Amino acid sequence: MSSTSGEVLGFIGEWYDAVPMLTRKFLIKIFVESNSIEIYHVGSGPSKCFLRKSPLQSDLSVDSFNVGEKVLINSRLINLVDYADPYTRRKLSAFNDSNVVVLSPDAYHNMGKIMGDFESEGLRLDKLTTVQLGEAELSELLPLLGIEGPDGQLLSLWTSGVLVAMSLKGQQSSTRVPEMVTSLKSKYAASQMEGALWTGSGLQDFFFSGARSFATTATFDRATCGVIRPHAVKSGNAPAIIDAVLESGFEITALQMFSLDKTCASEFLEVYQGVIPEYPDTVLELCSGTCIAMEVKAPQASGLEVCSAFRELAGPWDVEMARELKPKSIRAQYGVNRVLNALHCTDLVEDSVPECLYFFDLLQRS
CATH class of the missing domain: 3.30.70.141 (Nucleoside diphosphate kinase-like domain)
Structure with missing residues (x-):
């Protein structure tokens, strides 16, 4: 994440205080150039300083802060629920762009390497799951991947093992992910049919919207x-x-x-x-x-x-x-x-x- 001189990013955070059973709200300021943080407790009255400006903990960095993330500060687990100002929203919302990649069973042994290729380009794992689909579910999925009229051999491949679905989040991921999928096929695909990794439209809804319920691929046997x-x-x-x-x-x-x-x-x-x-x-x-x-x-x-x-x-x-x-x-x-x-x-x-x-x-x- 590039920065400008004197840049300050602002977030709204929430922490559940178990003793009075209250959710506390905080204004969190991140000073990018000095890698430091300042926190104010905000409520019905005037804001109160909760943490004076001080260096970020060693296990945190500026990149740790974005909406939807959790940060552990002074033994308090704070959920970052919103941006505190328009500048921070404009700057960081682009990093929340996401796209889904599906690894077919032939890519199983390379799944870690493929994930690493995306991670090295700033596309981080946001959601991840394994599924094993039957022919009826595949008849819905394969057209989303641009695979029309699959034959018996292709269906046999796709039902032979687990699929890995991963949502990747990062700047311009909606355009960068398809480009990378095309590039990585030359590295991992054994043939046009054994294409290793795939992307397409509607995959976020198919795998991660909760509209479908997939049986677990866990066996619970000698594991x-x-x-x-x-x-x-x-x-x-x-x-x-x-x-x-x-x-x-x-x-x-x-x-x-x-x-x-x-x-x-x-x-x-x-x-x-x-x-x-x-x-x-x-x-x-x-x-x-x-x-x-x-x-x-x-x-x-x-x-x-x-x-x-x-x-x-x-x-x-x-x-x-x-x-x-x-x-x-x-x-x-x-x-x-x-x-x-x-x-x-x-x-x-x-x-x-x-x-x-x-x-x-x-x-x-x-």
């Missing part, structure tokens, strides 16, 4: 749960983490992006309360933005117990220890500290399926 933490999603490392999982031989049978509130984050992490000293901060981090939940399985012929094997790939909880003992592990490469450690993985075998059920069954029905 474990992995969750890419919000800080890793914000920093653009989710595609590399997904690719590392696949390159290590694991199968991702279900994948979905979630935005958890504090209640859901606490429920999911409840078994870790009293086990990890950083439990309160870990809960806050998990609801500080979007996370990506995965159901992960070991290769069928490997004979590996998936929970332990995936925990080995993740590395030690403590990032410093991971860098020393398992430097190639996911936490060593993408973690920051014991709270911002990139990836949650199920600790105990008996919790593996229940954790998958939480994301891919319970939250689907709530």
Whole structure:
């Protein structure tokens, strides 16, 4: 995001104060050139200074702020609900342009690499899900992708495995995404039929409007749960983490992006309360933005117990220890500290399926 000298961006934020059960409203000013922040509490009376102008926390940047995002400031999870002035609205609303890309089953093993190609061009993941469609649903989807009159061979390909649907947000994404899809086909498509990635019109409504209900692709059988933490999603490392999982031989049978509130984050992490000293901060981090939940399985012929094997790939909880003992592990490469450690993985075998059920069954029905 380019800036002009002395540029100030303004946002309206809301924070739920649980003790009096009130939603507090804030005016948040971001001073782009000095990378600093100032916050005022606004209500029925005069505005009061909540945070004097000070440098942004190390885990935040100017790019962390836009409408729809959550920011964790002084242990308060603030939802950015609106722009505070016309200038900020004009400047940043262009970054909320979005477009949907669909990966066909032939692109499954390259999904992380493809996501990374878009991320490197400033097109970030905004929504993400896996689906498996039958012929009736495909008869609706394929024309949206410009595929008319599919034959039996094509239908066989599209029903042979999971599809990945991802909404990409960024400046001029409605024009840049189709251009990139055309370019990336030459890199990933095996043939005209095995085209790897596709885009078209009406895909946002088809996959993400809630008008259709898709059955989960999770199996809840000999699987474990992995969750890419919000800080890793914000920093653009989710595609590399997904690719590392696949390159290590694991199968991702279900994948979905979630935005958890504090209640859901606490429920999911409840078994870790009293086990990890950083439990309160870990809960806050998990609801500080979007996370990506995965159901992960070991290769069928490997004979590996998936929970332990995936925990080995993740590395030690403590990032410093991971860098020393398992430097190639996911936490060593993408973690920051014991709270911002990139990836949650199920600790105990008996919790593996229940954790998958939480994301891919319970939250689907709530």
